[in-house]
Amino acid sequence: MTSPTGPSAGQAQIPRSTPESPWPVRIVSMKVGQWIDRLGELWVEGQITQLTRRGGGIAFLTLRDPAAEVSIEVTCLPAVLDRSEVPLTEGTRVIMRGKFSYFPARGSLSLRVTEVRAVGIGELLARIEQLRRLLQAEGLFDPRLKRTPPFLPGTVGLVTARASAAERDVRKIASERWPAVRIRAEYATVQGPTAVPQLIRALQTLDADPEVDVIVIARGGGSVEDLLPFSNEALCRAIHAATTPVVSAIGHEPDNPLCDHVADIRAATPTDAAKRVVPDVGAELVRVGELRGRGRIALRGWVQREAHGLAGLRSRPALSQPRRIVDSRADEVARLLRDARRDVRRLIDAETATTTHLAARLKTLGPAATMARGYAVVQRVTTDGENPVVRSVAEVEPATQLRVRLPDGAVRAVVMRAERGARVTEAVSPSKEDPK
Incomplete structure (x- = not known):
């Protein structure tokens, strides 16, 4: 890639800079100057931080950005400063029109100014108002923050x-x-x-x-x-x-x-x-004293209210004469106890009579009473020990062992023969046993 190295249209092309073919300092300075020259004239805003008038007919200024530590060197004719409607001093906010110049000998950059305008109060206030609306829209003024x-x-x-x-x-x-x-x-x-x-x-x-x-x-x-x-x-x-x-x-x-x-x-x-x-420590001490006084009054009032309420509770009959209720109910409790005992005795007597009557009937209807009148219970002796009651002649055969229960014991017998309709059964080898 090649690029022009000077303002002259017929100047020779300079090859690209490489490690084998580096550019001399003069070429670098020349190319920097060309690029800076392409900026042309421009307007710059800032604050004057240094102003020097020299006898050679050149004024030197330093223009600084109001929001950052960035500054540029400015040169102009003293007449340019004199034409300003507002006296220009250090700290004045200005707008300058000029063109940058690059000095290859010193490698420095300077803005050559041809016109200077001081920013008026009205314009400053307008810019502040515009910034105020911007910050307010972004929420920086929000009271909630x-x-x-x-x-x-x-x-x-x-x-x-x-x-x-x-x-x-x-x-x-x-x-x-x-x-x-x-x-x-x-x-x-x-x-x-x-x-x-x-x-x-x-x-x-x-x-x-x-x-x-x-x-x-x-x-x-x-x-x-x-x-x-x-x-x-x-x-x-x-x-x-x-x-x-x-x-x-x-x-x-x-x-x-x-x-x-x-x-x-x-x-x-x-x-x-x-x-x-x-x-304010004095005001706070006064406030503390007032609060302590109000606290004492409030506490004293609360104690008095509670004491009055407690006295009212103690004056009630339930607390002043607590045995009075018990004494008034003692006779009633004694009467109720007598009535309860009488009712329980009456109930026990009635149930005792009923039980005695039922026991007598049960004894009368039981087998023991029947056997006491001369009857007996005949059981057939079995190997399994169940000994079922004999209710018919047909249930026994000759040689069947029997057990005859009597009121005062039992006897063993063996069937010799069975007679239907007979009233006597012959027994062989009777033996007396204890009733079971």
Whole structure:
């Protein structure tokens, strides 16, 4: 692949750079210059951080991005700066029109500016309003996301300028309200082009400290331009991403930068911020005293109510004369016991008479009574021991062994012969046995 190495159309083609055929530095610088030259003119927005006018008719400036630590070198004629409607100083927000130039001898890049416009207040406010709508649409202002600082923070993080009035106010008010409170300060520039990166760095440092319970971002009053860093998108998103509750105390009551909407609490002034995050020990002691007094009154009233109720219970007859109910029921219990005993005796007597009568009838109808009148029970003796009762002459044969039960015992007999219709049965070899 080949590419032109200069503006001249008839210049020779330069072969591709390889380890065997590397480009000289002059060729590399020339090609870089060609690519930069292709950018043409452009508009750039930023903040002036350094402005130097030299006697040679050239002004040197450093233009810095308001949200990041990125800057470029700018050169222009002093007349270009003089034509600005607003005096240009360090920190001024500007829009510049120019073209980049590459200097091969030094290997440096510079923006050659032909027109400079200062960003007006109206335009800044319009951009802030546009950013406000964007952040609100994304939910960064949602009240449901606001966190409540602890009642008594152990350590209060403070982001402010070194030795500023805001720092003095916060420390003074906090120590007056709660002398034991600890404040850890992280200092940052609170206006100008370097403010946003330093503020974000200080905020993230305090947010990473586990001992810091709440962070206060404090700054005194100022113009719209002075408070621009606190409406920066990067700072607002850093506040939203913090895990520690953040209190915004920027300027005075009329000042309303965007970080006030993103922070968990908006304080009108640094003094108000100290009052919001640090409780007043005097007021708390008074409140504790009031609560203790109310507690004593409530406890005394409760004891009196309970004592009155207990006295009412003790005055009732059931508790004042507990034996009275028993005594009044003793006669009734004795009468019921007598009635119960009488009824039980009557029932026992009736059942005894019934049992005696049934026993007599059973004895009269039983075989023992029949045998006592001269009858006997004849059983046929069998080998299995069942000895069935003989009820007919046909049930026995000659030589059958019999057992004859009498009232006072039993005898054994052997059948000699059977006579039908006869009244006497002859028995041989009688023997007396004990009744079974």
